[in-house]
Amino acid sequence: MSMVPWNPFSELETLLDRYQRLSGKSTQSPSGREAMKVNDWSPAVDISETAEEYLIKAELPEIRKEDVKVTVEEGVLTIQGERKYESEDKNRKHHRVERFYGSFARSFHLPEDTDTSAIRAEFADGMLNLHLPKMEKPTSRSVEIDIS
Structure with missing residues (x-):
């Protein structure tokens, strides 16, 4: 088994990535421009x-x-x-869409x-x-x- 150096920010990056994926939001820079495209x-x-x-x-x-x-x-x-x-089917009602x-x-x-x-x-x-x-x-x- 090889040793992998610990990155203290990897957990924060993972959490931020999950938030962005679930919310559909992007990271904004201080100037208001999109810093990272999601x-x-x-x-x-x-x-x-x-x-x-x-x-x-x-x-x-x-x-x-x-x-x-x-x-x-x-x-x-x-x-x-x-x-x-x-495609939308007018005869079908969606109760939940998670994908x-x-x-x-x-x-x-x-x-x-x-x-x-x-x-x-x-x-x-x-x-x-x-x-x-x-x-x-x-x-x-x-x-x-x-x-x-």
Whole structure:
């Protein structure tokens, strides 16, 4: 088991993120401008690692793969898309709507050893699996230099 440094602000960030997701509000800067854009919702992800690759699993239920876009730019992987609200049925009364609809985006800074040219994406049963292979790290070798 590897040691993870404790970040005292991570719990505060998690609490703020939950508040923003539930209330649909954004963080305002002192000038009144929007300091951080908050999407309509944000899919849950799991990130794991093996010796060969990193794996990002994103839950995207009831979303078509055509409505999802994955990009990598300057070491940042972004998953974005939209879950569309079901059309209104005049014969149906909704008693509770708890699922999130609308646009979403999640971004992740990639580790330096990620081979961005070989990323694979699989989409099945509402799960997006992104396989991010690792590159071989160059081995440092010791070379003796003759002094003349």
